[in-house]
Every structure is written in structure tokens, then in C-alpha cells.
């Protein structure tokens with residue numbers, strides 16, 4: 001293929017009027033285009049995209065459509081670092097590598113890296129939590145929520161799904177309340193010397209932007225100031241029809257280029273171009289924490305892992321959990337090149353097995369004697385130190401190593417079954433870092449840190465036995481399990497769980513215990529809030545909503561719901577005995593029920609409960 005420079009010189013020989021000669025249909029329409037649009041047209045021809053105009057009728061016909069075609073081209077050009085010229089060039093290179101079967105890890109040997117392994121509740125963990133909670137006021141949070149969630153098949157946005165149905169708190173509300181609780185706790189720990197608001201950025205896409213904004217607005221931003229939350233919308237990227245990176249036209253609208261999501265890696269370029277990073281730097285912030293749309297446990301892991309970043313001075317800290325072989329989470333891997341270079345990086349779940357097989361591990365991605373893969377599982381919660389992050393982005397403008405995954409029609413690899421596009425992942429950020437960068441990771445127990453909602457009931461039920469379901473059912477049950485285990489560790493007598501099956505998935509059902517983040521963010525908080533002699537039976541439900549609620553000598557066998565305003569200090573004691581709330585099985589094929597309910601396979605039958613509600617300031621003791 002002719003290079004751009006060669007083409008340019010041919011065109012200049014052809015003269016100013018000659019540049020469009022390869023596309024006569026376009027040439028006859030130049031008079032309807034603005035100078036900027038003509039520039040874009042010229043760029044497209046130079047980049048071998050003549051076919052885009054082949055069907056264009058004479059000027060005067062479909063002119064509006066032709067202009068909107070260029071409006072789209074302008075958007076695609078502006079939203080990619082280096083514009084469409086770079087996109088097409090990168091695509092050609094990656095498509096050529098893919099056709100040649102080039103291994104992206106050529107020359108690298110994988111080995112198991114060493115990182116920080118934390119044990120919930122021990123002295124080190126408690127110290128790190130305290131350090132992290134203190135540091136939180138210097139942080140900014142970035143939630144990537146542009147994904148459609150195709151595997152889950154839910155029609156709404158995932159952030160609006162309940163994380164658990166005892167209180168019905170949706171993921172976004174839980175995340176915001178956790179950040180607000182961190183804000184309060186962090187300011188308290190810094191001797192009240194601060195009035196900071198921790199910023200939250202949400203990356204949306206055309207698929208999620210409007211409903212995300214609506215969810216925030218109709219709930220008064222769940223208690224955040226509207227100015228504290230910024231939405232950055234990622235654009236999709238152009239689809240490609242062939243190995244020459246010819247842009248694909250939409251089969252339903254020949255004046256539109258087909259587009260698809262570029263992946264969560266867009267977050268870095270968007271943050272860079274938004275100017276927020278330098279603003280945060282001026283405000284004295286030190287950390288940027290990235291997280292995903294449906295992990296109801298995540299904030300239980302945040303304080304300690306931020307503590308690790310702070311004490312170790314990590315530029316990059318990835319949160320990880322023990323990984324089951326073939327689980328759909330990337331493996332954190334040390335890669336050593338034949339030339340001596342090394343990096344610690346996520347190897348995505350579909351690449352780990354081929355990489356291992358190609359480097360002498362005949363069995364590929366398998367569990368070792370611990371029952372887990374030796375490679376820790378990346379949960380895509382990244383903590384980046386702001387200053388080195390800005391320095392790196394100044395060089396890269398946030399561009400992240402991309403990949404392409406075309407589905408070829410046959411072994412000649414000359415045509416695709418359907419159009420493809422370039423993709424990128426946010427966890428690939430460290431790939432461009434110099435060897436001096438401090439890149440580490442923190443491993444925590446899965447029960448504490450990771451329970452995403454990604455799979456629909458049918459697919460979840462097919463997950464190999466022993467591997468996690470990652471469904472709405474398992475995500476909710478994981479919250480009850482974590483809360484039960486934390487209270488147990490704090491000395492509460494929690495009854496053993498029972499096994500049950502919902503939507504074809506066997507899960508362990510603990511008492512349905514929930515609390516608002518402001519009640520307790522860290523294990524030390526929990527220990528301060530529970531006294532001696534507390535117990536909760538397996539069939540029980542307990543929901544705590546109040547900053548200063550203390551449980552002491554309390555036994556629950558049934559349902560207890562406690563709420564109190566921040567100014568009320570309430571000690572709850574005595575014995576709760578009622579019919580409680582009962583989990584009722586439902587079938588996910590029963591169309592009369594809402595989708596949110598169907599996906600988890602149960603409803604909660606609220607038969608009887610004790611409600612304690614304090615709306616007046618003061619100090620109270622409530623004996624049940």
C-alpha cells in the first residue's frame with residue numbers, strides 16, 4: 001500500500017483541484033461542504049477511504065445526509081488521540097499483525113509476580129485501613145460505566161441495578177454513599193482540618209449517558225453535590241471492513257460509519273483532555289482510583305489498598321483476588337523479555353492460556369495445588385498516583401495500547417465475518433511506563449473484595465462447578481456473606497449459612513445483613529459499633545442505617561431495621577423475635593415479574609419486622 005507521503009506528493013503533482021480525482025462523486029459535491037469538511041474529505045481520501053463516497057448522488061440530493069456524515073467524521077476524528085489518521089494507521093498495523101498470527105507477547109516469558117497479600121482483620125490490615133481512610137481526602141474516584149453489559153442482558157444501565165434487595169440500594173447509590181462516608185471519615189482523621197469534597201467522575205457512553213444522568217438527577221445525586229460529579233462520555237470508534245482498514249458503512253444508513261465501543265481504556269484519554277487531572281493536582285490531590293460498575297464489595301477493599309499505595313509509594317496499584325483458572329478475569333503476570341525488560345501487567349483472560357501454552361506450560365491456564373491459578377486475578381480496581389500519572393499522560397495523551405480481534409471468514413484471513421474495531425483496556429496503562437515506575441498489586445480475599453454482576457441467569461448456571469457465577473444472585477449473596485463474616489470477626493455470633501439454589505445456581509445463604517457505609521467503612525469502625533453478646537440467626541435480616549448506631553447485647557431472630565439521623569446516638573440492645581423476611585424462589589422465565597427480580601431468582605417476602613427509627617438528636621437506648 002502507498003504511504004501517505006507518497007500519496008500527498010502524487011496529489012500535489014495533480015494540482016490543487018486534483019486531490020479528489022480518485023472520488024468523482026465526492027468531487028461533484030465539494031461545493032456543498034464547508035472548508036473544514038473538505039479538509040476531512042481530503043484526509044479520508046489520503047487514507048484510502050474512497051469507497052465511502054462511491055454511492056454519493058449529485059449535489060442537491062441527500063445534502064443534509066452528506067453534511068451529517070461529515071459531522072460524524074469530525075466527531076470520530078476529534079475523539080481519538082491523533083485523529084482518524086492515527087486510528088487507521090494503528091488499525092492497519094494491528095490487522096497485519098493479527099493476519100500474520102503475531103503473538104502480542106512475543107519474546108516475553110510469564111512468571112508469577114510477588115505483591116502485597118493482605119489478611120482481613122489482622123493488625124497490618126487495620127493499620128493500612130486507617131492510613132487509607134486518612135488519605136482518601138486526597139483522592140478522586142473514576143467509575144467506568146460506558147459498557148452495555150451484553151453478557152448480563154439487562155435492559156437498563158447496570159449502575160441502576162440493586163446491589164442487594166434487602167434495602168434496594170442500587171450500585172450507584174452505594175458507590176456515592178461510600179465515597180461520602182470516606183470523605184467524612186478522612187476529614188475527621190485529619191483533625192477536622194479539611195472541608196474537601198472527593199470528586200467522582202463517571203465515564204459514560206452513548207449507551208449509558210442519558211440514563212446515568214437521569215438516575216443521578218432524579219435522586220439528587222444520592223447526597224453528593226451536583227458539582228462534585230462529572231460525567232465524561234466516551235465516543236465509539238469506527239468499524240473496519242477489511243485488512244486495509246477501510247471504514248465500514250452502516251448497512252441501514254450509507255451516510256453513517258458503523259461504530260462500536262473502544263473499551264474502558266478510553267478513560268485515560270478522556271481524563272487527560274478534560275483538564276480534570278491538573279485541576280486535581282492544583283487542589284493537592286494525590287490519588288486517582290478507578291473502579292467498575294457492579295462490584296458491591298469493592299469499597300470494603302478500598303481503604304486498605306489505598307493504605308498500601310500510600311505506604312509503598314506505588315505509582316500503580318492493581319487490586320487482585322485469588323483467581324480460579326479460566327475465570328473471566330485477567331491474570332496479573334510478570335513478563336520478562338528476552339532483552340531483559342520486565343513488567344508486571346494484566347494478561348487478559350483470553351490471552352493467558354495461549355501465552356502459558358506457548359511458553360512451556362503444556363496445560364495452560366490451570367489451578368495449582370492451592371486450588372487457584374498461581375496468577376492473581378485482576379479486578380480492575382486501579383489506584384494511580386496522580387503526579388506520575390499526569391507526567392505519563394503528557395507523553396501519551398492518554399493513548400493506551402490497543403488490540404484488534406477480527407473474526408475471519410476462513411483461514412486465508414482476508415475477510416471478516418462482520419466488521420471489527422480497535423479496542424483498549426484501562427488496565428493496560430502500565431504498558432508504556434518506564435522500568436523505574438513503581439508498579440505493584442494488592443491481593444485480598446474474594447469474599448471481601450470482589451463479587452461483580454456480569455452474567456445472565458442461564459449463562460451463570462452453566463459456569464463450571466467451583467467457579468464464581470458473577471450473577472445478580474451471587475453478587476447479592478456475596479454482600480450478605482461479607483457482612484456476616486466481618487461481624488463474626490468482630491465477635492458477633494453469626495449462625496452458619498445454608499445452601500440454596502436460585503436460577504439454577506447453588507449459593508450459600510447467610511443472614512441478610514446490610515449497613516450503610518457511614519455506619520462502618522473499616523473493620524475498626526465495625527468493632528467500635530458492636531459490643532459484647534450479640535447474635536444473629538441464619539433466617540434473620542438486619543439493616544442498619546445511621547452513623548451512630550451501636551449494637552450491644554442484641555440478639556436477632558427475625559428482621560430488625562434500624563435508622564437514626566447522624567445527630568442521634570442510639571444503643572440497640574435486647575432480643576428481636578419475629579416472623580422476619582423470607583426469601584421466596586421465583587423462576588427467571590416468569591415474565592410477570594420485573595427484570596431486576598428475575599435476574600436474581602428470588603424476592604423478599606417482608607412478613608414481619610421490628611423497625612427502630614430515631615429522627616431526633618440526642619442519646620438513646622432502645623431495648624428490643
Ligand SMILES: O=c1ccn([C@@H]2O[C@H](COP(=O)(O)OP(=O)(O)O[C@H]3O[C@H](CO)[C@H](O)[C@H](O)[C@H]3O)[C@@H](O)[C@H]2O)c(=O)[nH]1
Pocket residue numbers: 144145146147148203205261262263264291292293294328329330331346348349378379380425427452454
Ligand atoms: O467501552 C467500554 C467497555 C466497558 N466499560 C466499563 O468497563 C467496566 C468493565 O467492563 P466489563 O465488565 O465488560 O469487563 P470484563 O469483564 O470484560 O473485564 C474487565 O473486568 C474484569 C474484572 O471484573 C477483569 O479485571 C478483566 O481483566 C477486565 O478487563 C464496566 O464497568 C463497563 O461499564 C466502559 O466504560 N466502556
